[in-house]
Amino acid sequence: MAAERLKWTPELVNRFWDNVGQTRLTELSFAKLGGRSVITAIDHILPKYGRILDFGAGDGHLLRFMAQRGLTVAGYEPSKGRAANLQRALENFDGFLGVVGDDSTETFDVVIMSEVIEHVLDEVLDVTLDRLARFVRPGGILVITTPNNEDLDLDMAYCPVSNLLFHRWQHVRSLDQSSLKALLSRFGVDEVVTHRVGFDDNIFVPHDAFWSGKPIVDPLPDWLENIRQNKPAQAGAGNRLLYIGQKGRATDYQKQLSTFQALAAQASVSAAKASPHRSGILMIIGSLGPGGAERQMVALVEQIVSRGVDSVAVALVHPPATERENFFRARLEKAGVRIIDGFSTAKSPPATGKVANPDPFEVLSPELADVRAYYDLLADVNPETVYLWMDEVCIKGGIAATVLQIPRTLLCFRNMPSYNFPYYHGYHRDCYRFLAQQPNLQMLNNSRAGARAYAEWLELPEGAIKVVHNGLDLDNDAEPAVLRKQYRAALGIDKKTLIVGGVFRMMTEKRPFLWLDVAAMIREKMPNVRFLLVGNGARFDDVRAHAEQLGLTGALIFADLELRPAAAIAAMDLFFLASRIEGLPNVILEAQALGVPVATTSAGGAPEAVLDGATGQIFKPDATARIMADTIVDLLGNLRWRKKAAQLAPQHVKTSFSVELMADGMLAARHGIAVRSAVESKVVEAVPSAEPVPEKVDRPQRSWALQWFTAKLPSWIYRS
Helix, strand or coil: CCCEECCCCHHHHHHHHHHHCCCHHHHHCHHHHHHHHHHHHCHHHCCCCCCEEEECCCCCHHHHHHHHCCCCEEEECCCHHHHHHHHHHHCCCCCEEEEECCCCCCCEEEEEEECCHHHCCHHHHHHHHHHHHHHEEEEEEEEEEEEECCCHHHHEEEECCCCEEEECCCCCCCECHHHHHHHHHCCCEEEEEEEEECCCHHHHHHHCHHHHCCCCCCCCCHHHHHHHCCCCCEECCCCEEEEEEEECCCCCHHHHHHHHHHHHHHCCCCHHHHCCCCCCEEEEECCCCCCHHHHHHHHHHHHHHHHCCCCEEEEECCCCCCCHHHCCHHHHHHCCCEEECCHHHHCCCCCCCCCCCCCHHHHCCHHHCCHHHHHHHHHHHCCCEEEEECHHHHHHHHHHHHHCCCCEEEEEECCCCHHHCCCCCCCHHHHHHHHHCCCCEEEEECCHHHHHHHHHHHCCCCCCEEECCCCECCCCCCCHHHHHHHHHHHHCCCCCCCEEEEECCCCHHHCHHHHHHHHHHHHHHCCCCEEEEECCCCCHHHHHHHHHHCCCCCCEEEECCCCCCHHHHHCCCEEEECCCCCCCCHHHHHHHHCCCCEEECCCCCHHHHCCECCCEEECCCCCCHHHHHHHHHHHHHCHHHHHHHHHHHHHHHHHHCEHHHHHHHHHHHHHHHHHHHHHHHHHHHHCCCCCCCCCCCCCCCCCHHHHHHHHHCCHHHCCC
């Protein structure tokens, strides 16, 4: 009886790969054997400061290799089981953004689909490629590797039990350059180049300094030089296709904004002609929810009012939809501040009286359409100074303020660069670089680490972004000892039991699995220690399940993320933060202000908030979970140190992170713009034809090959 061909179904595919994953066949994984060669081949298009997605990440080998090179990566894996394993296995890697799901709206600068497209069943091919294309940002790059014109019959396997033939690696289609190009063009991706490559580490790795550990001496072999120059090449056996495509044309936002600015000036919408009598300060922020940025903004407003500096108003991008989004409203109302609710929901139509014909806003891309709403708001309020809070508000409000020639504009960054977060958009970098050239604008960050990271991303000179640390205003007037006693009583924990705690959202960048791993190791040596996790978020269920797997159920208490977590923190004996990314964590300041010592990773601005060895312990970047656990055990066992730290910590926060100091810094930055503008105006008068040129970092001249490649692909995909 002749053997029949197996008809693959989604259920059979899942069963196949789930069972393969339990065998040594995983050692033959393409990503494991050839992943380093793939990365070497596409190294010239992998952004140092940008987001990369591995679509169909499997066991995560390609993600590991890229994370080891210091790249910022995420994974997409349709199998829920493998996705969960990926999340757990890679969480502790710096640069790992997490696993994205089917419903994610995130976009990436580069998306890689390596050895996946040949596995996708016909009935789900269009859905899969549509999802793939949606992950690529406009102007972004798609990379695909797949067997080159594979003869599927030659890789068949036979099962004598079922008398069925099937491809031994579950391939269901064979593609050549022409068919792959045509297939992807249906989803808005245009071919840039396709290479025929044999991904053999013996060929590629010797020409990569990172993998080989040796400096590379030019010239490169012709085939690799051709790949780097974006010319079709053949390398090795040529048994695979390396496709590089682009989703639409990359928009030059800096050029677009310069055109917009010039048109707006010609249309007489600039402030010099339209609104000469400006006064007061305007704060623009997304909402009044209980977040760190909102907290700092409200504290600054209260300081401005109490000092009688100037009149102040607050505008919210979104109208409050819940009580939570009105969390800080009472404080603003008490200060007598005008609140403008949800201005972005009332955008002016193209033909309002505020904008002349031709309409300058028509040159802006759709993703910047909201700039009009910010423009209308600023034209109505007519402030002398505007403070903009967080990335999207900073960009769109900053553009509008520039066009209106607001005398002083301050962009308040509260974290690390946006490419580390799901809300990232491809226009962020270009828009920020445009704004950095404006004379009446100052960028601010709440940590030195954050300021450095933004400056590196935007290629700005050191010092271009000024640092103003957060100021802490404790909402609760009760004594920490009273809060501690009350909260412990509510939990049923006596005053002598040691508690290690944390307060954070259950998100990948907070590394909740690492936190739990450390807790389990602490408990091995100190079985009576209890753990308190205050937080919620997208990964809460996974975190709870991991805690159960570690046997922490009886020792760990989960509590909802409270609007005022001071009581929960006061109940702790040591506060532990395991984050990969942080700005300047308010929660670390709050713990110290309450007399609770801190143990933290060196993420972002966290080290700037702690006196290492005195008010807490800062772990080195390479500290393992075991090192963290052993250190925390030592700290818990050192009662004398904990008592001394509890005395020093509140004074440290009071002297270095008061609201008054924060307000001083924010107002000094405002004053600095006026001083700088006055100086710059004299220079311009002395040399009338000269336009202000932003200071630039000296950079080596790129080779002719890289210059050629630059002209072909957008600027963010290569590195100096």
